[in-house]
Amino acid sequence: MSETAPTIYIVDDDPAVRDSVAFLVSSVGYRWVACTSAQAFLDVLDDETPACVVLDVRLPGLSGLELQTELLRRGSSVGVIFVSGHGDIPKAVRAMRHGALDFLEKPFDDQVLLDRIGEALAASAETIRRRSRQTTLERRLSCLTEREREVLALVIAGKTSKAIALDLDISVKTVENHRHNLMTKAGATSVAQLIAWASEPPPG
Incomplete structure (x- = not known):
């Protein structure tokens, strides 16, 4: 994989879910990084590379929704896809209003998740391109x-x-x-x- 290859972050405290999603994304050639908590994810996140995070709602420490809020505060380019066995309508509505690409119930359909990941990576790459273009333009206009x-x-x-x-x-x-x-x-x-x-x- 090249250093600029997109990355799928899997943030879930259930090892079975981490392994399942990792197997799925690796089967189609994606690079992946598994994390057991929101903080572990934040510690390794590379926001200069197209990425998406497959994120559980309930996590030790920061919850998935709190992590989403932190990513918004940072202006992160990473796309967010929630997968949860504890999803409900209020949580899903909040997640989507704050920019999540989807809120999938476990067990999820593999192809649906892969489709959403593809969409999230495309959006992340576009955000990074716009950010780079804006930085370059600001430097030139200075x-x-x-x-x-x-x-x-x-x-x-x-x-x-x-x-x-x-x-x-x-x-x-x-x-x-x-x-x-x-x-x-x-x-x-x-x-x-x-x-x-x-x-x-x-x-x-």
């Missing part, structure tokens, strides 16, 4: 001059070069020069791409 920042704000607002020139009391040619410079610094190939990047909500 190099903009004050005037370039003013032009960028007006471009994002949808104003034309002529309107920007009037607002800033500069020539259209000067606006175009600033637009070219800020796009070069941002690494954008078009104004539409620049606006999409700059307007994109933070991942999380």
Whole structure:
């Protein structure tokens, strides 16, 4: 497995469940890490690699729902799938409202779990890509001059070069020069791409 291969974390205090899920995910080639508690999971979590956690609700120490809250607080990219023999409607509703991909009752259908894992990993990878893109963009935009920042704000607002020139009391040619410079610094190939990047909500 490569270092960037996605990881399935299995967090359950029942060794039979850990073994069962580990066997299932390894049968289709996933890398997995088994943990007996929420804290053990937090100690080994790599949030820079696409991942999902197959998580029991009842755990020693932090519960599964409390762990989900902690992941949200950290802005973690990991996808959350609950599997529980003690599930009930209030817990499931809370879990889903806080971003869990699914809440499966034990015994669960193997294919359903694998499908949800695939969805969770895709979402996790997209969050990591957006986070990396945002970090890169912020670093590049930090190099903009004050005037370039003013032009960028007006471009994002949808104003034309002529309107920007009037607002800033500069020539259209000067606006175009600033637009070219800020796009070069941002690494954008078009104004539409620049606006999409700059307007994109933070991942999380």
